[in-house]
Structures are given as structure tokens and as C-alpha cells.
Amino acid sequence: xxxxxxxxxxxTVSEGASLELxxxxxxxxxxxxxxxxxxxxxxxxxxxxxxxxxxxVQGIKGFEAEFKRSQSSFNLRKPSVHWSDAAEYFCAVxxxxxxxxxxxxxxxxxLKVEL
Amino acid sequence: xxxxxQSPRHLIKExxxxxxxxxxxxxxxxxxxxxxxxxxxxxxxxxSFYEKMQSDKGSIPDRFSAQQFSDYHSELNMSxxxxxxxxxxxxxxxxxxxxxxxxxxxxxxxxxxxxxVV
Numbered sequence: 001x002x003x004x005x006x007x008x009x010x011x012t013v014s015e016g017a018s019l020e021l022x023x024x025x026x027x028x029x030x031x032x033x034x035x036x037x038x039x040x041x042x043x044x045x046x047x048x049x050x051x052x053x054x055x056x057v058q059g060i061k062g063f064e065a066e067f068k069r070s071q072s073s074f075n076l077r078k079p080s081v082h083w084s085d086a087a088e089y090f091c092a093v094x095x096x097x098x099x100x101x102x103x104x105x106x107x108x109x110x111l112k113v114e115l
Numbered sequence: 116x117x118x119x120x121q122s123p124r125h126l127i128k129e130x131x132x133x134x135x136x137x138x139x140x141x142x143x144x145x146x147x148x149x150x151x152x153x154x155x156x157x158x159x160x161x162x163s164f165y166e167k168m169q170s171d172k173g174s175i176p177d178r179f180s181a182q183q184f185s186d187y188h189s190e191l192n193m194s195x196x197x198x199x200x201x202x203x204x205x206x207x208x209x210x211x212x213x214x215x216x217x218x219x220x221x222x223x224x225x226x227x228x229x230x231x232v233v
Contacts, residue, residue: 034222043226044158044205090157094222101211101222102148102171105157 002027002093006106013081014114021076021109023065023091032094032101033074035065038108039087047089050074061085086113117141119208119225127231128196136191136228140208144223146170147189149181150205152227158205164189165211196232203227 003026013019025031032051036044048059055067065076074091088110092103120139128134140147146165150158160173164183175181178196183189193200209222 036224041203041229044207044224046222046224049222101146101209102160102163102173103150103158103207103222104160107157 002031002095002104004091004093004104004106006089006091006109008109009107010110010112012112012114015083016080019076019078019081019085019111021089021091021111023074023076023106024072025074025091025093026072027093027095031074032096033065033067034092034094034103035059035063035074035076036090036092036105037061037087038090044090047076081111081113083113083115086111119206119223121204121206121225121228123228124226125229125231127233129233130196130198132196132232134193134196134230136193136204136206136230138189138191138206138208138225140187140189140206141223144187144208144210146209146211147183147187148207148209148222149175149189149191150207150224152203152205153199154202156202161191193230198232201230201232203229 005024034049035047047063048057050057050067057065088108090108091106094101122137148163149161152158161175162181163171167183178194181191205227207224
């Protein structure tokens with residue numbers, strides 16, 4: 001069965017510092033990978049996704065992620081964090097089903113930004 | 116651009132009551148998914164529909180049922196509510212086609228319905 005691991009439950013960075021959120025997945029086939037961001041009590045906003053092709057994926061809000069098959073990783077990065085980036089970040093792997101794409105999420109990483 | 120619409124945004128029910136959550140997918144999306152997110156938890160897949168037929172089922176209790184209607188909106192029906200059903204319920208939609216992989220149109224979540232069972 002597929003699984004997603006986000007090793008860091010909480011991360012604190014200073015505004016303007018760089019950020020890397022780790023994500024490791026376990027899946028027997030080529031994964032479809034996603035990063036979502038969620039503010040408290042809000043919905044899930046898609047930051048970026050990887051299906052195939054270029055392993056460095058650009059997303060919204062200045063985020064990027066790199067798919068590394070050899071390491072089964074899909075880490076999220078941002079060169080300079082803004083205070084508004086404080087939120088919870090979920091990595092997810094998509095599994096093709098009979099007519100759709102079921103997502104399995106990691107447990108999330110809570111990002112705190114210090115001013 | 117149109118998004119996934121969920122209603123109601125908030126719902127308070129008593130134990131053993133019934134709740135119905137509604138989801139209106141993005142126009143022309145053919146697949147709807149339901150997820151449950153408990154307090155401090157990651158979202159868990161409940162059920163999905165492709166072209167109005169159930170396509171996959173996750174950890175959905177027998178007390179819950181769902182369907183997708185001819186206009187593609189979906190409803191999640193929850194009966195005999197328990198305190199542990201209190202959660203944020205998300206609906207998502209996508210344009211999948213027939214097993215050709217996630218569409219480049221993406222997989223869009225609604226803002227969720229917060230269900231509180233008291």
C-alpha cells in the first residue's frame with residue numbers, strides 16, 4: 001500500500017530564510033505527487049504537482065519541489081519565506097483507481113514563521 | 116474561475132442525528148472525491164465517483180453513504196452521528212477521463228464543511 005511520510009511535524013524559520021519541507025513516499029509504481037497548503041480552518045490549496053517529465057516542478061507563491069526517484073522524495077522548497085506562508089503543508093501521493101485518482105496524505109508539517 | 120462549492124460551511128448536529136453534505140464540482144469535471152479530516156489529522160479518503168458511478172471506496176463507515184447525481188453534484192449522507200464524526204469534510208473534483216492519469220486540469224478541493232456533533 002502507498003504511504004507518505006513527512007518527518008518534520010513542526011518547522012520554524014525566520015522570515016526571509018530559505019525553507020525545505022521533506023516528503024518521502026512509498027509506492028510501487030510511478031507516483032503522482034502533490035503539495036497542498038492549508039491555513040487554519042480552511043480548505044486545501046494546491047501548491048504544485050508532479051506527474052511526469054521535468055523533475056523540478058514550479059508552483060504558486062514561489063514554491064518549487066524536486067522529485068528524486070532514487071530517494072523516493074518530493075521535497076518542497078522556497079528560497080525566501082514570507083510571514084504569510086505560515087500554515088500547514090501536506091504532501092500527497094495520487095493512486096490511480098478505476099476512474100480517478102485517490103490521494104494519500106502525509107501527516108503534515110506545521111510551518112511557523114518568525115518575524 | 117469556478118471552484119468546488121460545498122454546503123453548508125458549518126453544521127452542528129446532535130448524536131444519532133443525520134447530516135447531508137453537498138458538493139458541486141467544477142463544471143465539466145467528471146470525478147468527485149470525499150475526504151474526512153479530523154482535528155489535527157491529515158485528510159482521509161472516503162469515497163469517489165466517476166461519471167456518477169462509485170469508483171473507489173476508502174475508510175467510510177457503513178453509516179455513511181454518498182451518491183453523485185445527474186448534474187454531477189454529490190451528497191454525503193451521514194446517519195446515527197457519533198461524536199467522533201466531528202471533522203472537516205472536503206469534496207474535491209477532477210477531470211480524469213478513463214484511467215489516463217491525473218488531468219493537467221488538476222485536482223481541486225472545496226473549502227470544506229465543518230461538522231460538529233454534540
